[in-house]
Amino acid sequence: MGGLTRSVVSGYLDNVKDQGRHPKGHATASTKRRSARRQARGIEVGVRPESDALGELGRLEADLRALEARRIRLIGVAQRQGASWDDIGSALDVTRQAAWEKYRDRVRELLDATAARSEHSEEELAASATDVLKEVRARRRRP
């Protein structure tokens, strides 16, 4: 099962890497050399002067967050398929401890955010969730 997980997560990571490549596929050697020369001369690469850099940064941040959410979902899938944390850490090229800490910290960050904006006590939320859960279960039973 570890191999399957590795292939799922590695395939996903490969796709992520591919998104940053040349539109027609791989960046050519000459393109890379040109970029290196321009970078050496202090010329920005990949951002046209007239482009909306702040807008691009905002979109990039949103993309990164979406990718992070997808990665977390994939880890859940990998666990459902029987992957251990050693398998997941290996697929992500990090140690088991680091993988666990990374996702723990991401959840903790979101927990802090929900606590900061929440106006409801646990009692209120549990009361609200009771009816919703009944509906969720009724939906699941329907053919």
Next chain:
Amino acid sequence: MPGDAARRERLILDAMVLVAGLTSRREPASYSRRLVELALDGRFELVVTATLLQETYEVLVDPKFKGRVTEPEAATLVGGLAAIASIFLRDEYAERVRLADDPDDDYLAHAAFDTGSVLVTRDEAAHFERIEGLRVARPGAALRLVGGLDDEDP
């Protein structure tokens, strides 16, 4: 990932405990939230099942739920719980002996028995306590069990 898992208590937090813990404001009586935070600290082994996470996700994003979060947030919270859970069970209880009065709760009772876990629940505690041999606790009692509640706490 914390070591000595064999010596840690195993807990299943039911969907009501999870959604309250994931979305409530932080206050002294937020026992469910504190349980979720202790799970993140590795103070006990969090046991989850696919059905439990699915139910939790669907409540979190439901427009009628007061603590509703966005779908990406719910995916991260629930996916993250799946990722940090020590044990992730598939739900294969259809052919098994009925344990709980409510068939919808049966998977939780089976999961708790199978893993030797304490089932942490709020309003359903009395209902589960009727099942012989099942370890059931309300959030406050569960917190005390894992050393997360002081005598001064409410």
